[in-house]
Amino acid sequence: MADTLFQVIAVTTCNKFLTQCCTYKSSLRKYFRSKGQSCVIYERNYRSQHMQLQVVPIPKMSCDALREAFTLHGQLQGMEEFTELPPGTSIVDAIQTGRPYFHLDLEDPPNLFYRIRGNFPLQFGRDVLAGRSVLNTPDKVDWRACSVSKEEETRLADVLRKNFEPFDFTADL
Numbered sequence: 001m002a003d004t005l006f007q008v009i010a011v012t013t014c015n016k017f018l019t020q021c022c023t024y025k026s027s028l029r030k031y032f033r034s035k036g037q038s039c040v041i042y043e044r045n046y047r048s049q050h051m052q053l054q055v056v057p058i059p060k061m062s063c064d065a066l067r068e069a070f071t072l073h074g075q076l077q078g079m080e081e082f083t084e085l086p087p088g089t090s091i092v093d094a095i096q097t098g099r100p101y102f103h104l105d106l107e108d109p110p111n112l113f114y115r116i117r118g119n120f121p122l123q124f125g126r127d128v129l130a131g132r133s134v135l136n137t138p139d140k141v142d143w144r145a146c147s148v149s150k151e152e153e154t155r156l157a158d159v160l161r162k163n164f165e166p167f168d169f170t171a172d173l
Contacts, residue, residue, distance in 0.1 A: 041105040084110035
């Protein structure tokens with residue numbers, strides 16, 4: 001009985017978490033669209049025990065061009081083919097517990113999934129987005145080159161928080 005109860009609680013908690021993540025992603029996409037931008041959302045689960053979701057605003061561009069940029073960069077890194085996830089497929093359906101992966105979540109399906117085998121470049125997503133075909137900001141590949149003062153970081157966070165307010169679904173919770 002206790003095992004069954006634990007499974008029900010775990011599945012319910014997982015489903016609530018995934019629903020909330022999807023709602024946040026949708027809200028962020030609406031926010032960036034209001035600014036005339038798109039956003040790329042990617043997740044890598046490699047050498048960590050927690051979710052690392054990255055949301056990066058970019059100028060509007062086609063999802064096909066983004067998929068191509070990630071695929072070509074992956075080939076240059078010696079990565080096998082990405083798997084295209086059919087529309088409506090949850091990342092949970094693609095992952096295997098304990099197996100590292102990289103997931104590219106785009107506004108228009110299909111999303112890309114890569115099951116990591118062996119070594120994986122930790123800055124892969126950042127490398128692609130900072131590359132010539134997307135943002136053309138090679139100086140931003142190394143996250144340490146992007147640091148700002150604590151005051152500037154606080155100011156930027158306050159501006160983002162204020163601008164995001166109309167899109168923040170948590171205000172209704």
